[in-house]
Amino acid sequence: MINWLHNFNPQPILLALGPIHIYWYGLMVVLGIVAGLLAILRLAKLYNLNRELVFDLAFWLIIFGLIGARLYDVGLNLSFYLAHPLQVLEIWRGGLAIHGAVIAGLIVVFVFARRKKINFWQLTSLMVPGLALGQAIGRWGNYFNQEIFGLPTNLPWGIPIDLLNRPAPYITNQFFQPTFLYESLGCLLIFALLFGLNFYFARRDRLNLRFFVWLTLIYMILYSILRFLAEFIRLDPAPYLFGLRWPQIISLLLIGLSIIILIFYPHARSEKD
Numbered sequence: 001m002i003n004w005l006h007n008f009n010p011q012p013i014l015l016a017l018g019p020i021h022i023y024w025y026g027l028m029v030v031l032g033i034v035a036g037l038l039a040i041l042r043l044a045k046l047y048n049l050n051r052e053l054v055f056d057l058a059f060w061l062i063i064f065g066l067i068g069a070r071l072y073d074v075g076l077n078l079s080f081y082l083a084h085p086l087q088v089l090e091i092w093r094g095g096l097a098i099h100g101a102v103i104a105g106l107i108v109v110f111v112f113a114r115r116k117k118i119n120f121w122q123l124t125s126l127m128v129p130g131l132a133l134g135q136a137i138g139r140w141g142n143y144f145n146q147e148i149f150g151l152p153t154n155l156p157w158g159i160p161i162d163l164l165n166r167p168a169p170y171i172t173n174q175f176f177q178p179t180f181l182y183e184s185l186g187c188l189l190i191f192a193l194l195f196g197l198n199f200y201f202a203r204r205d206r207l208n209l210r211f212f213v214w215l216t217l218i219y220m221i222l223y224s225i226l227r228f229l230a231e232f233i234r235l236d237p238a239p240y241l242f243g244l245r246w247p248q249i250i251s252l253l254l255i256g257l258s259i260i261i262l263i264f265y266p267h268a269r270s271e272k273d
Helices: 002-007 024-046 051-076 078-083 085-089 098-116 120-138 140-144 179-203 209-230 246-264
Strands: 013-017 020-023
Touching: 013 024, 020 024, 024 051, 024 120, 024 140, 024 179, 051 078, 051 098, 051 120, 078 085, 098 120, 120 140, 120 179, 120 209, 140 179, 179 209, 209 246
Parallel strands: none
Antiparallel strands: 013 020
16 A cells, blocks of 8 residues: 555546546545445444434434534635635535534434433444544545645655646645544554444443543544644644644644543433433
């Protein structure tokens, strides 16, 4: 795979049929959603939740997750979208921010849990393994779009970036860090951990509220650490605050909030449901 990444020049369009273009980015997002949903359906059996409820929740999560991810990206790049307003709707070209999807998803799950009278943490712990798997697959869309890459590199797994997509300070560099790959592999490991923990604790009949809280927050902490570290080498534009990129600020806030919940939330410290 290393040589393939180094020698292959990715392009955003998978297939062109006259005026109709099928983009790699859209395909990877769809594949990520499908794979994540299949993982969630498998876990739903452990949680004694029926498929209809999972499909119902997934429907709203997909819709509002995409909306939240897009609105968040638009907010971060407002000047660009004000100059190109029609591109707000062109999500197949890229521009879906995971933090926006997570925020929207948490709101959807909270409302859904209240209406269905199901524990909020049970639903979030059901969803986060599928979310991590979806991220691992979806990140490959960034590769084909030649976006979200890192600093120039001479490493054998550096990816080629076309001249038009290179930042001005690095216009003479050809190969760049594949930050999409680092995040994809990291999310795949997070998925494997969360998915495995579900079956490990299910065999010991310990899928209780404490487990649901911990599993959700483990995802929040691990992904936030992964994203915080990846941002140090990413070259895509982002607002800065206190010398850190905005996604790093959000990641630190999520880590801090998760730790506070683990320490002070009673159900995170008690085995009782």
